[in-house]
Amino acid sequence: MKAVAWLLLACSFPCLLMGQNYLRGEVKDEQGRLLQGVRIQLASTGTYPYYTGNLGSFGIPSSRLIDTITLSYEGYDTLRTAIDTRKTQFFVLKMQPELANFYRARLSSLTNHLQTEPVVPASVMGESYSDIMENRFIQASQYPETGFALNIDKASYSNIRRFIHNNMRVPVHAIRIEEMLNYFSYPAAENSRAFTCQTTVTSCPWQQEHQLLYLHIHAPQLQLDSVPPSNLVFLIDVSGSMDKPNRLPLLQSAFKLLADNLRPQDTISIMTYGGNVRIALAPTGGAEKKKIKAVIDSLSAAGDTPGAGAIQQAYALASHTYMRNGNNRVILATDGDFNVGQSSEKELEDLIVQYRKSGIYLTCLGVGMGNYKDSKLEVLAKKGNGNFAYLDHLGEAQKVLVTEFTQTLYAVANNATVIVRFNPSLVKTYRLIGFDNKRTALNDSTRELEGGEIGSGHALMALFEIEPATTHSSTENLASIDLRYQLPDSASFMHHAFTASNQPIAIEKAEHAYQFAAAVSMFGAVLKGSPYTKDLTLEKVLAFAEPVVDPANIQQEELLQLIKQAIEIYHPSKKRKKKK
Template structure:
């Protein structure tokens, strides 16, 4: 047999992987919403991530006609299934129960016996936000009883201001009433003080409605008892800081460094602080240190720089381990998670992460979430974690907002 013929036969049998196939499809949820920026892994590509594009569509070159796909998306169950490149693959993700509860009943207020309006959804630039339902005009004679709640989320008004400042479109229903109440500084108003430490004070005023002479406006003033800051319990704080590559932006890690230094300034000798970072690995940047050793703490904060991936699963487990080891009975035992929202959970599903946070809450260790940045910010995910962790949640976009959240409040 001629030598060149042997070479051709060898090439044909030895290198079949040169064939390329095109895997295509789209990713949606159970209600038909197309999910952008869903993370996609293929068995044939190892740990190389791909992401769905506009309208949830994706197209990936792969070496085999069949492959196994795994899809991750914040707030949804992990999807894993064999796929075929010969067909268009429609992938439907199922909401986690906690996410579904955010989408249901997202009323600014709830009126007794009034049917819910249809829900709305707000997402932009790969960012995700829990939905909101707004009541339309309600006839008070027919439905005289309405209630509203004050929740832990102080992030929404800051987010809306951020969108406006950047010239981005904001739907009219993007801010919840209770979050606006949480956000604004009402110290200039003459509120009545509660009679004792276990009650609220309440006052109201009825005025004319400027845009409709047939209606009136009811202004309600509520005030809870104020906390005596001289007698607050000692703090056991673990700062869990995202220092992955995506945090390399003036409005992300540098802003957080300035913000945490403001917080450190208010710590006392009886307070304890630890710092855990995740970015290219998980590191205990600062072991437990007394709050009066401010220079040492600030030096560690100043030394942080952004680099690497986001191993969030191990980071949050490490933070809880440190908080537990330094637990203060009857104290404020709290993890403060600061991230731009790209909070990978590693091999743990999002549901398992939520279960972990819920379990730790029962032991008296709470979770506060601080969000920064734009583009991949997951407001809805941080809100869920903060609620599961019995903490609060805020968005920081400048040093004045940081002072408001970490010092004044």
């Protein structure tokens, strides 16, 4: 009997040795941020990998008292060192310079003499907006060069519409004029496979002595037969705050519209978060529309909002089904009211920037009112190499996810910026309209632009208000323009050079697109209470817009109705007097 016992003990001895040590530890970066998903290999386990969890921690069995650990994480230097497996280990990974650069506060537009001002919280009725500072006039003789970031964000316009439709004044910080301009279509003169930039100079409708310089930039259009397959992860907020008709039910209808656009070669996954994070639909082919829609219909709202943890897991799922040379994207749909885990703008920024180089894009769809966190979704979209829209009704979902499907979901350029160099002999001062910066970014000393993502076929209109110099020349160019961007899956930058000639025309003689863009800009400026258009009123904006708007264009006609409704909200006494 004793012989048998000794034999059993001898046979089990190797197993006891294998499990006798359990290595524990955590991994952070140099700023103290816990890193999830760090790849860990031990010499004792060969090539089998382990990974850190949500809190950057790990626990791994080891058969050795002294082992060798290798830690690797994209964007960080690989760390390899000997360890004592009996002790808890704390590791710090060093960030590589290219990734560290993304963490620096970046600007939406840039000049070299911007003054910093105190940061004032921007909160309205429980909603949060980034506190922004309007661009001012710049002396061209001292600072002839300026720039701004390109993107396809359009959230501000539909959010403004939501406030006006509810007979409410629009919070000043909710008004981003470049996104109002972005909302509308501006057809290009030609359908090119390369970026184009048309420029026009007109008189300024609110300042007689000034001019407007328009930059109409058009992105190349992907050919339908060359649109790559998509790997999409729908990340849907099903927390308790989403239990209202204009939140989860609206998103369910929106995602079913998107499902109708999926092709057999596309892959769709659905992840939800509300109380906990779960995979509602494992990766499924786009042909299985009935199955996809059934899962969408089955969702219900309850629980708290672990948004940060959900984002991490959604990226992990997108990485697992990653399509090389495909369109890999997480689509986050939420009111932005994260209340568990990392939830501040700075924490979310630090979280999302880790994934910027992953090849996975991010689209943010905002919904709701009262607790809508515009500032958080804006941070995620801009730092996550993505785009941002606000859905106030199903028609907007149709526009974003069906009509503008390729613009929203297929990028043709990353880190896109425009640098404009004005000719001081022709321009005394200039002011970029829109593209206003967060005060927190202005307080940072790096003074660098945050490039944006551009979708297939997107047309962008940017405006400068110019005070002409006393000298005039039709032979010299007013400005030179440098468009700078990266192609998807490319680290190198491409450049396109354009020029703006000095041949101003009256605004009344300009093409319809430019007249309409001026009307949109004027509307935004008056709602903001801009000091640069202080003589403008909503009534004057309406008088300018009425002959400009195309009544056959539903979106343009809607703008006209919004201006009229805004007059009733902002100037009710004038409206009553007029009726008498």
